[in-house]
Amino acid sequence: MYLSPRHAEIIQMAKDHGRVLVDDLANHFNVTPQTIRKDLNDLCDQRLLSRIHGGALFPSGIENMEYEARRKIAADEKEAIGRAAARLIPDNASLFINIGTTTESVSKALLDHNGLMVITNNINVANRMRIYPSIEVVIAGGVVRGSDGGVVGEAAVDFIRQFKVDYAVIGASAIDHDGALLDFDFREVKVAQAIIANA
Incomplete structure (x- = not known):
């Protein structure tokens, strides 16, 4: 596989720092942000x-880890987070729940609630909650990621935008040193942004 010198340097910078930002790269290489976005899309496609x-x-190694294996990482902590989050959500509330093993733990802790309306792009959450008659589950349409059951894409974003809810339960793949929430799939970022805007 041939990499241009700029592509090779972008990869090295990402490896050294964990992430790279469009504006920083545009300044570093003295090119437009659009050029960098194209470079990043090409590198992501590869x-x-x-x-x-x-x-x-x-x-990172966690991205390549199977979803089932990620469920087992810090399982007790995820259960504790799930219980703590569920205590903040009253009966008869509406909420979004997005993809993630921790958000799944929240959904598990919500099963004894009554009158919930749960809107999700997480097939695992929908499957877990669907059998409880006191919980109405609404699932987004879109592209289903086989790796984790997340429903992503523009159709999912458009679907989420149709709702205004009381609460949002959002997971992230990582938290940067400056507190920024990170995700490996830009399509899931778009869904999360729509969730935040409508909660």
């Missing part, structure tokens, strides 16, 4: 980087 809003990440 699976050398993972796109995030405003930049790209160097792929």
